[in-house]
Amino acid sequence: MEETVGRAFRATIQLGKTVALSFVTLLYLPVLVFTVIGTAVLLGAGALPETVLLQRRIAGVKRRMVAEATGEPIDEAYPPITGPLPARLRTALKDPGTYRDLSWLALHAVFGWVVFVALIVLWYFGLMVDGFWSGTLGRRPYVLPLIERLAAFDASWSRALLAPSPEARRAAELSRRVEQLTETRAGAVAAHGAELRRIERDLHDGTQARLVALSMRVGMARRAYDSDPDLARRLLDDAQDQAEEALAELRHVVRGIHPPILTDRGLVGAVRALAAGSGLAVTVTDEGLETPADGPDASNGGRAGVRAPAAVEAAAYFVVAEALTNAAKHSGSPVAAVRLARTPRGLAVLVRDEGRGGADERGGSGLVGIRRRVAALDGTVDVSSPTGGPTVIEVELPCVW
CATH class of the missing domain: 3.30.565.10 (Histidine kinase-like ATPase, C-terminal domain)
Incomplete structure (x- = not known):
């Protein structure tokens, strides 16, 4: 009997969380009504995406509770609600998960209080009537295992509604993929821009400066060729050095583009x-x-x-x-x-x-x-x-x- 009581007590803790979450869903319902009315008159449309996000968080709490109780996680497959308001509204309204979560919330708000009453009745008949105070426990132990079955039923029907459909999985995966590719493209564009700026800087500060110096040396050597051949020769030597350095700079730039x-x-x-x-x-x-x-x-x-x-x-x-x-x-x-x-x-x-x-x-x-x-x-x-x-x-x- 003690083992039965222990299992029933653990199941009661799980169901107690369900009752507490049911109270949260009851608090959520006025928010939902306010949002629906505001959206209908076009004054509170901006609250709809946030309300759906809140709904997702409440459903996420239940998913974690079921996963903790059963050891089997429930996947989430929501498309991200991002971007300007019209895009967020479309995503929130077109997502099948929005309506599955809403169905679960409506049922859970009622189911939680049914669980509350059932727990009181089952514990009363399982313990008090069986002689808890007189030490004659065990005449009707089958009453307490019903609490475990109720906890299992709570997990199974919640899993059935909160698990995403195959279509929702595919839509969410596609949405995540588009978002990932958008971020990847932005990163690639940024990297490409940085690479272009680096090449421009290397050409401007390195190669171009050396070519300008080379042109000046050649011009000075041409003017000095008749009057001072030795100076012209030295200037041409400098020009050759400048040309070799410019070639080295160009090779460096080319290696940066594709080695x-x-x-x-x-x-x-x-x-x-x-x-x-x-x-x-x-x-x-x-x-x-x-x-x-x-x-x-x-x-x-x-x-x-x-x-x-x-x-x-x-x-x-x-x-x-x-x-x-x-x-x-x-x-x-x-x-x-x-x-x-x-x-x-x-x-x-x-x-x-x-x-x-x-x-x-x-x-x-x-x-x-x-x-x-x-x-x-x-x-x-x-x-x-x-x-x-x-x-x-x-x-x-x-x-x-």
């Missing part, structure tokens, strides 16, 4: 070159990737096999370059490791250093640039950098091999 080493050596070779010049002891491993061979067939790897698309290779190269630069500047570790792997979904890149950790994307460490570059290709970035290290950056870039 030629990727075309010449492939991703693995380019990353090994990065590792050699990073100032760290870097171990580079690759799985299933091709490195171009020398010769006329270098564009396709020089042997059987395919490479990732150029945009994917360029993004992976940028990730490794930025990560190794961060490691050299901030980690304090003399060693790092890079892993490149071909996966069923695309290209996986992992960069790890054994430094002090604590990498913060808000601190200008270049992680934001990595995320934007990867997001433009619909890839994923996972950064783990606990205090004390290690720092691990994992990137997956989707592509078709």
Whole structure:
């Protein structure tokens, strides 16, 4: 009997939460009525999306309660209510989940008080009438297991109404995907704009300045050619130096757009070159990737096999370059490791250093640039950098091999 009482008591706690939430739903109903009337007269339409969001939060509380009681979570599949007021109104009114939640709220407001009365009756007949005070418990223990059945019924009917329909799942997934792609596009546009500004700055402050100086040297040398040949020769020598420096600046700009080493050596070779010049002891491993061979067939790897698309290779190269630069500047570790792997979904890149950790994307460490570059290709970035290290950056870039 004691075990039966214990189970009934736990079920009563669960049902007590249902009663408390039912009181909350009763408080919500006047808000809903006010919103409906305000929307009908076009004066309170702005309150409708907020009311629907409140309704979602109340339903979310019940989902968590059912998940806690049964161990089986109930998914949410709501399209986000964002944007200007007309768009928010359309989303709130067209979402099937709005009406499923509303049906649940109406039933729950009544069901909670039915539960309240049922609990009083069941506990009375299960304990008081059976002789709780006289010590003769156990003559009718079947009354108390009814509380467990009531709790199970509460969870089952709530799950039936609060679980999203397949159509709602698809609509919510599509909405989330559109929102994600919108954010990705914004990040890609920002990254593209920053790259254009960098190229413009490099050309203006570097190459253009050197070409202007070169033009001046040549002009001065031409004027001094007849009167002072030695001065003209020195000016021409300076002009040659300026021309070589301008060429070096142009090569630097071109490498920033698309590193030629990727075309010449492939991703693995380019990353090994990065590792050699990073100032760290870097171990580079690759799985299933091709490195171009020398010769006329270098564009396709020089042997059987395919490479990732150029945009994917360029993004992976940028990730490794930025990560190794961060490691050299901030980690304090003399060693790092890079892993490149071909996966069923695309290209996986992992960069790890054994430094002090604590990498913060808000601190200008270049992680934001990595995320934007990867997001433009619909890839994923996972950064783990606990205090004390290690720092691990994992990137997956989707592509078709």
